[in-house]
Amino acid sequence: MKFRLGELFCGPGGIGYAATTAKIANPNYRIVHAWANDYDSDTCSTFVKNIAKKEGTVICEDIRKLDFESLKKISAIDALAFGFPCNDFSVVGKQKGIDGIYGPLYSYAVTALKFFKPVWFVAENVGGIRNANDGKAFSVILNEMYSAGYSVYPHLYKFEEYGLPQARHRIIIVGIRNDQKVVYKVPSTKPYQSKKRTCQEAIENPPITAQIPNHEFTKQSADVIARLKHIKPGENAFTANIPKKYQLNVAGAKISQIYKRLDPTKPAYTITGSGGGGTHVYHWSEDRALTNRERARLQTFPDDFIFIGSKESVRKQIGMAVPVDGARIIFEAILKSFAGIDYVFDSYLLNPLLQTKHIELFNKQNPEQLYFFEEGAVYYDDIRKFI
Numbered sequence: 001m002k003f004r005l006g007e008l009f010c011g012p013g014g015i016g017y018a019a020t021t022a023k024i025a026n027p028n029y030r031i032v033h034a035w036a037n038d039y040d041s042d043t044c045s046t047f048v049k050n051i052a053k054k055e056g057t058v059i060c061e062d063i064r065k066l067d068f069e070s071l072k073k074i075s076a077i078d079a080l081a082f083g084f085p086c087n088d089f090s091v092v093g094k095q096k097g098i099d100g101i102y103g104p105l106y107s108y109a110v111t112a113l114k115f116f117k118p119v120w121f122v123a124e125n126v127g128g129i130r131n132a133n134d135g136k137a138f139s140v141i142l143n144e145m146y147s148a149g150y151s152v153y154p155h156l157y158k159f160e161e162y163g164l165p166q167a168r169h170r171i172i173i174v175g176i177r178n179d180q181k182v183v184y185k186v187p188s189t190k191p192y193q194s195k196k197r198t199c200q201e202a203i204e205n206p207p208i209t210a211q212i213p214n215h216e217f218t219k220q221s222a223d224v225i226a227r228l229k230h231i232k233p234g235e236n237a238f239t240a241n242i243p244k245k246y247q248l249n250v251a252g253a254k255i256s257q258i259y260k261r262l263d264p265t266k267p268a269y270t271i272t273g274s275g276g277g278g279t280h281v282y283h284w285s286e287d288r289a290l291t292n293r294e295r296a297r298l299q300t301f302p303d304d305f306i307f308i309g310s311k312e313s314v315r316k317q318i319g320m321a322v323p324v325d326g327a328r329i330i331f332e333a334i335l336k337s338f339a340g341i342d343y344v345f346d347s348y349l350l351n352p353l354l355q356t357k358h359i360e361l362f363n364k365q366n367p368e369q370l371y372f373f374e375e376g377a378v379y380y381d382d383i384r385k386f387i
Contacts, residue, residue, distance in 0.1 A: 014321035042309030273319030
């Protein structure tokens with residue numbers, strides 16, 4: 001079966017590239033690009049060049065002004081993906097959640113679920129979404145997805161445990177429409193234990209040549225170079241023994257990523273879209289920040305994936321993307337679920353919200369380990385609760 005994928009908040013294409021390159025033993029089950037939307041012009045240009053191949057299927061528009069009817073005219077869809085903005089859910093912010101500026105934007109994706117009624121969906125956000133609004137924001141979001149007619153499978157994926165060269169933890173929510181005889185199981189990390197990669201392996205193997213795009217070096221100031229010389233692999237500007245003249249006068253930042261060098265024996269720490277104030281991500285031995293291509297490798301983008309825009313724009317695109325190899329594992333698990341192909345799976349870390357049919361189907365498929373899921377959602381007694 002060919003699933004036509006629509007994307008909202010598509011970013012530069014971490015999810016889109018992973019989806020369209022996902023492959024399973026049954027080649028009849030695959031995912032193809034239908035249309036995508038984002039508000040940033042460079043991001044949309046990157047998506048067009050690498051995934052869409054033609055501009056007419058990528059709509060560069062603020063989602064609050066987006067006309068779903070116009071997307072429907074481009075193509076009907078069988079699946080929907082959306083990495084809704086994380087600004088108000090991230091632990092590095094104030095975690096205003098659905099009370100913030102960006103937090104409520106998830107509701108446009110829920111409206112899209114009701115409008116397009118895709119067979120399945122994939123949603124992505126930061127792990128901190130579980131704590132915003134004392135956990136109530138996450139509950140509200142899951143409730144709305146469930147109420148749109150889907151069994152909802154949230155899980156905290158630690159991508160370094162799937163062999164990625166970066167410690168990146170993200171909540172991925174898979175939804176299966178309630179009329180489908182399919183249940184989703186979290187792909188196990190066990191097959192990837194022998195495939196773990198360090199940041200050094202990802203960056204140096206194979207070597208990055210001058211012909212590979214997005215590999216421009218950042219010119220470091222004399223003070224930055226002098227400071228880095230006193231920082232060992234894995235240390236940052238506050239844990240290293242740095243002469244007083246090069247120390248930073250910033251309170252409460254002892255475990256920060258400011259001027260933090262990578263540890264070449266481990267996966268990288270989380271790559272973000274920021275870059276000011278010493279947050280570029282720094283090489284383990286050379287006195288410099290990583291190039292965008294090196295950052296892209298840690299996000300598991302292939303070298304022929306070309307990012308469009310200024311060096312700063314590209315840095316932000318790479319940082320906000322979902323790592324390709326991690327997303328692909330999830331898409332392949334979805335395809336296997338629909339194709340009826342067994343795969344090794346892990347226990348649910350977060351309780352899924354299952355429609356009645358899917359509870360019965362899951363227990364029928366797994367008689368040796370019955371799960372007693374509660375039908376419906378967990379309600380909170382506040383003004384935003386669902387009934």
